[in-house]
Amino acid sequence: MPLPPKHIAILDDDKSVRTALSRLLNASGMNAVCFATCTSFLNSLEQNMWDCVVLDLQMPQMTGMEVLEYITQARISVPIVIVTAHDELGSPEACLAAGVSAYLRKPIRADSLIDAISTAIQSSEAVS
Amino acid sequence: MFGGVARNIPDPLLRFARAIAELISPARTFPETAQADSADAGGMVGAGARWRVSNRTIAMVLGLSFAIVALSLLDSSQPVIHMLHQHRVSTIVGVTVIELALIAAIFFRDGDRQKAERLLQENEARMALAADAANVGLWRWNAATGRFWMTDHCRKLFGVDAGCDTAVILAAVHPDDLERVREAVHDARRNGGGFDVRFRLACGSDPVRWLRSRGRAENGADGTLLHVAGSVVDISEFMTMQAEIDRQRQSLIHLTRVGTVGELSGALAHELNQPLTAILSNAQAIQRMIGQEPINLEELRNAISDIVDDDSRAGDIIRHLRTLLKRAPIRRDPVDMRLLADRTVHFVRHELVARRIAPVVTASDEPMMVMGDGVQLQQLLLNLILNAAEAISEAKQKNGILLINGEVIGGGADRRYHLVVSDTGKGIGPEVMERLFEPFFSTKNHGLGLGLSISRAIVDGHGGKIYADRNEWGGASFHVFLPAAARGRT
């Protein structure tokens, strides 16, 4: 019996990136939903419906690091995979210290993204 | 009046009078040829003609009076007749005395005129000498005769011979500059004002020789053109130096632009990474989709079309980068400043996002055309935007605002484009304000201090003005005024 598809939230301010990522994840048997702004994403967190979050570090209103802080402070436990174009906004070490499951640099290969997401989900499920 | 008297005199008497007149006057009349060159030079052509007429007439009267006196003396040699015609004799003597006085006055005047003439020639020679010493050539074009008078030095500068006409002089001017020279002189003629024109010589020497002529057109009381006169100097050396300074300035502008783009490299890498990420993800999504049953054709088509779009987006960024990095000769094209502001903000938006700055561009709906170099004008905008962004970051502001506003002010020939780049940053203190545009003045740790001096050079090169002041939020506002391109030349 196939497992139900995992729910993935993608937060990226770039429309073509989030569309392409969601297309890739959907084609890989997941159920991806895109968010363009931090506010809409943070609102969605309350329903606690995400198996994993794919997060870009560079966003107009809040940086990815601030989103991380918010999630930690709100005691929401959701595995997070960071995708970023450059390291200036938050070093991999800082992100990993903040509880991030994986840190990937754009452009991302499909295999590594899907691996990272699966590993993140598995380890969070193992914890809970 | 004298003509009338002369006509009533019997023929032999008239001839005698003429003979005497001839005897006195030849030295006093001007030879026609000498007049064209020397009298014109002093602007004495009108006065000279008047002198000539009166001299002839006066000489004529002089001759006549001698004849009359001689006749009356012959007559009065017989005492009876003398007694009989006492009144006539005294009248004749009276007339003679008056005429002698007149003659004396004429000689006196004639002496004065010759003195004035000599003085004028001396002055002229002295002026030509002084002009020669200062390496200045002088010329005058007579509207009536169409001839040129020039100092020797002026002839040497133009490389022409004495007594040449307009066609010869114009042939000495470089064909590409001829229209400009003509226009300048014609404008001066039409408006009765001055002109100042720089032009190359046609002689084909290497390096090209440049002359600068300044002068004015002189109209008579009735508004007709009398003459056009001016000075000429050789400005070849100055122009060569100017060209060298210009070349160096252009290199500096280019170098600093490359530096600015270098500083933006992080943001630009991100900018370029986005479409590449999207392309790769779409391509890999397609790989997965075509392995599935049934194939979702709709989604497949969307993915492919997105790849095409993202590829052209990446291409645009690279093209944009190339134009900024390339060292190209300066251009003068119609540039829409409103569009340029949008493009520049778009170009640096990742840098702004990273600094948590929201850019706002406001402008009226109509295009704002400026004649100039699009790349340099973009560099100007980049410098101002990045300074504003740095000022906001230095003030440790979150959610700082960068406002770019453009509007057209003035009308007609004074139509200008007013651009203001305002920030909510740390602002500019009085001691910084004073030195703002100085090269190498910077308050930043890693600042070269060239951004604003280069910006000013760019604005100057476009015939504009730039200044800074403090705005209502305590931040800085940079105002740039650029002359708007003539309408219809878009």
Ligand SMILES: Nc1ncnc2c1ncn2[C@@H]1O[C@H](COP(=O)(O)OP(=O)(O)OP(=O)(O)O)[C@@H](O)[C@H]1O
């Ligand atoms: N928007 C601004 N707000 C406050 N100060 C400013 C602003 N723009 C410029 N300045 C001041 O003017 C100085 C000179 O600016 P300029 O752009 O010429 O050099 P810089 O930014 O220091 O270095 P760079 O060569 O990298 O541009 C800056 O160091 C800063 O002190």
Ligand SMILES: [Mg+2]
């Ligand atoms: Mg600067």
